[in-house]
Amino acid sequence: MKKILFYLTSIIIIIFLEILFSRISVLGLIFVIFIGLYRGSASGCSIGFIIGLVDGIFSASTFGIFSFSYAVIGYVAGRISKRIDEENPLAQIIIVFLGILLNKVVSMILEMIFTANKGLFYIGWTTIFIVLTPLFFVIFKKWWFKWFKRLNVER
Template identity: 60%
Template structure:
């Protein structure tokens, strides 16, 4: 029950920040930060599940084709959950690299699905790909915030492998 409350509260806060700080025509990356964090520290299934729910909610708020963001966020959550065996998730440079790749892959998957089903890029465009560097650079600060937030709720942060 405590984990459910943690995830529910976290998703509500993230959605609030995404609505408050959204960038026109490119969305936000707060949800992706949290999805990648959960994927890295809690495993691929938790990352995939959180990615699905944040993607559904983001898709509704950003008026994307239904399921586009949930599919791409689920893939990012699953892929980031598969990485801890191969990288050091505490290294800030690894976090920057993972967030850079995560945002890029998410935008590319969403763009492909959007064009495939609607014929128009919608909210996803080449302009949104230019916002890859800024989120990647600030990602270690958000990972630190998410770690403190996790430790506020639970005693320790175990990496599920």
């Protein structure tokens, strides 16, 4: 019950921040990668699907594209957590950069398949969030420890 309340509270906070900073916010995606790295591929995929679904509701893109791409990114982050040191800030920056890149590519391909939109591919302001990723991971860990005694890395 405590995990459900944690995830629900986190999703509500992320929704609020996505609404406030909708043009430049990738906080939901960073949270999905964090959950994937520290909780495993199943948690990353399910939380990615939920946050992507909510993100898709508040964006002007085709419905379901973000839920698919966030779920894929959460799953991939959970799978690569066995091969990297998730505590290394450089590794966190690289993983988030690749996650955002994968999100943009998957979203663009799906937009081109399901709509006549050719899609623009750019990262723009998200580079600021990529550089600040270790700070977000520290914030997410502190938020996690507020709810639970330890962070079980599920592998």
